[in-house]
Amino acid sequence: MNAGHTHEAEYYVGLMSGTSLDGVDAVLAEIGPSGQVRLLHTHYLPYADTLRAQLLALHVPQPDEIHLAACAANELARLYADAVKTVLTDFPGTVRAIGCHGQTLRHRPMDGYTLQIGNAALLAELTGITVIADFRSRDIAAGGQGAPLVPAFHAQVLRHPGIHRVVANIGGIANLTDLPVNGLVRGWDTGPGNMLLDAWIRRHNGAHYDRDGAWAASGTVHSGLLAAMMDHPYLQSSPPKSAGREQFNLDWLDGTLNHLDAAIDPVAVQATLVELTATSLADAINRECPGTQELYLCGGGAHNGALTQRISALLPKLSVATTAALGIDPDWVEALAFAWLARQTLHHVPASLPAVTGARGERILGAIYPACPRRKQ
Template sequence: MSHVIASAAQRTLFIGLMSGTSLDGVDGVLVDFAHGTQVLAHASSGFDEELRTELLALNTPDGHNELHRALLAANALVRCYARVVRQLLQQSGLPASKIAAIGAHGQTVRHRPQLFDGTGYTLQLNAPALLAELTGITVVADLRSRDVAAGGQGAPLVPAFHQGVFGRTEQTTLVLNIGGIANLSVLGADGSVLGFDSGPGNALMDGWCLEHTRKPYDEGGRWAAYGQLIPELLDSMLAEPFLNLPPPKSTGRDLFHAQWLTQQLQALHNTPAPADVQTTLTEFTAASCADAVKRFGRDGKELLVCGGGALNSYLMQRMAALLPGVHVTTTAARGLPPLEVEAAAFAWLAHQCLQGLPGNLASVTGASGPRILGAIYPA
């Protein structure tokens, strides 16, 4: 470890940046790990329509100058990251020199950790060298590929962080992150941790909402609450084989994309009203999440929800209705607002990397063992 990195590792202030499969923008937090996990500042920046459209397009192979477009999109993404970093420093009144490192996740455009020939890969667009230049702060990036190289899913990586922040010794705690994809952490009272992607989160709902209302998401689930459930469509979507796979498992837009939904709709006997499709997509997310809790949540009586889905009150109501006996609330009840959790987890992963400590849990990802995650780009 170089002198620069050794010096950074002694500091306790880290920034975490997260842009997820929802493709709505960047969330960033400034965290102090001196005594537990203390979020000092939170900032966000939405993607402009051009960048969002390009990132969405790059999720689907089209063969049209993809490498050039991907690298340009990565540079644009990192400039958005840098804006969030500047906001965090301005809010906190701290200079860049006080920050040990930035944990920068990047934007996932391919995630296929298990292919038929036994190999796999995960790809996040990022330009960490440019981010280090723009901010003057050490950057830790490429946080998933080492776990995949060790035979793991590369996701979810947040359960280890969830255990440290939300785990209790007197009861099993359940943490559900609903971003574009939903993932569940089962934090046992005995210290055991199980985590996996349960299925779609906001990705299908947001895409349908944008297509039919020109709004990026269904605020509060109000449009979904207006429509009527389509049982035939719901049953068809719930028959997706991924949902019944045992953990470890992870997924993304490689599976749950617009074409997947189009195939489901084409099998219907009648053309449904757009609002009814939105209602059914919301129920699909609620039902797949609730099923994961019922199958793997053991004796958990509390479900803490984070991510953008936690702000969808109709979705939260539907999950509560499907999980009688489970108290469904948000992570704010435990002191960490829903939109800060995942970014804080990537700050924690950067902290683990600089300390030379593992960031993955083999019980979650299926990797052959604990691994130090991330590549370091010194300031």
């Protein structure tokens, strides 16, 4: 069905679970015939510590990993189904589809593949709703990075006809979308977002994250460590590009620390990790997005006061705010994007941007797992 043949609003659920491994964001979205999006309901379902540990372990090769990944995918599907049930509580309408990103275990476009688990077939069985999943693979098959996936959505809902905007999503990995008044929409992963910050404070303080960046703010940036981390080849490369735990992880951080002569206090490392996220993001904007006037932040990092202050300080000529200023709560932008991406799939409309991913052309993304046909009574 072509998008132009639909004259009524439709309803979609979007599910997002990202590299932060914190939990599932679920939204119910109303999407109009021209692609306009309205957020109706939201729900956040945190991962149990045991599931988080299982998923983290699966990011590196281990014995019996195929079986372990399949079992984790089944557990995720049940968790996703619970999130869908809750977000649809008291909703009387019909949901066209669920857009489910899945949980990334490997993202290696240079080797021609990406892997997000979540057992979409089981999710369709548990919810009775059509599920769209595996959004990245088709773009990678066409020679692209398969990520980031959200710039097309940002262009749909956040682009301004007279103001050059950049949207920065700071999840486990940070990515940005360049929305010039004229010219191509571009986007790429700028480097680590919250992932290393969360891992470091978990190791030293036992917390899942640094609330408002308070621990980092109590420390002092170590210039030698910052310079060593900023020397990572990924940060020096040009887009299109995408990143994940393959490039930025605790082993890499530990190795960088071991190459420095002096011992560094853990709180100073946390402060320096904040500076790494802010500096890599600001550098990308200064280098690749000349003429930017406004920067809008979303994702978990938008709530980190220490981080947002450093981003604003490094970009003094820009107006910096969260996407709440544009009417979209920063916590739900990515989940909304996957509701919109599911709609694009069902309407046979391309949702990839070759200028973002480097693919050979636009592609319709996602694999469709249809809802079970209703039984006759």
